């Protein structure tokens with residue numbers, strides 16, 4: 111009995127610590143997808159880089175414990191996270207962008223993490239309570255696909271957090287993003303909007319857009335559920351190359367135009383009163 115009460119007190123103290131820390135961060139965005147492999151981490155990384163290049167102070171937190179990929183996408187797999195007493199100091203990727211990923215805390219990056227729910231919830235809460243972000247305009251939180259422990263913990267722990275959903279145009283992905291929309295509604299996590307990724311292929315020779323999967327499925331889903339459509343990003347084979355080698359998107363990538371539209375809409379949605 112006494113032990114349980116002690117644990118409750120610790121939990122409440124940690125929740126209070128998270129609330130206080132999050133007050134220094136203007137906008138908290140959890141990037142979610144119904145399905146794996148739709149480009150959620152790529153979109154999270156490029157949104158974080160894009161906002162930081164516009165002058166915003168940005169933090170990027172990867173809470174995908176089983177499959178963290180942010181460090182790889184940013185080319186900082188070998189980055190070592192420093193500690194200030196018992197606080198983690200996120201990796202300074204650039205002047206305006208700080209990053210924290212489980213990957214940077216693993217000694218052997220290829221080692222699988224075999225944890226059950228309570229351990230994962232504990233780690234996500236620890237990331238949120240023990241990281242020295244300082245003052246930020248945006249904290250982008252990359253969550254694993256689906257509606258499991260990690261997105262649920264973020265939704266229940268981070269006050270004023272909003273969800274940004276990523277889908278691809280195919281029905282198989284849209285069916286899962288509809289579950290994510292209903293998850294957000296169930297746990298009362300407001301939805302900032304929906305991004306459709308891998309939305310057609312721009313031919314590098316003739317620059318024509320070919321809708322090789324389907325078109326406008328994301329836009330239609332957003333309209334059906336009365337949520338904001340933030341924009342679409344086409345397929346660019348160089349995204350795979352740059353993501354695998356930890357480099358930024360090329361200046362001439364066809365993804366840039368869509369990304370700028372998504373960034374503009376995120377800023378409009380978050381700054382609107």
Ligand SMILES: Nc1ncnc2c1ncn2[C@@H]1O[C@H](COP(=O)(O)OP(=O)(O)OP(=O)(O)O)[C@@H](O)[C@H]1O
Nearest residue numbers: 146147148149150151152308344345346349350353
């Ligand atoms: N617009 C795009 N054009 C081409 N390739 C893309 C695009 N977006 C993402 N990719 C590629 O798709 C693959 C999956 O992307 P990513 O790891 O970001 O997906 P994810 O949804 O975060 O996956 P998971 O959560 O299952 O780990 C990567 O190889 C990435 O480079």
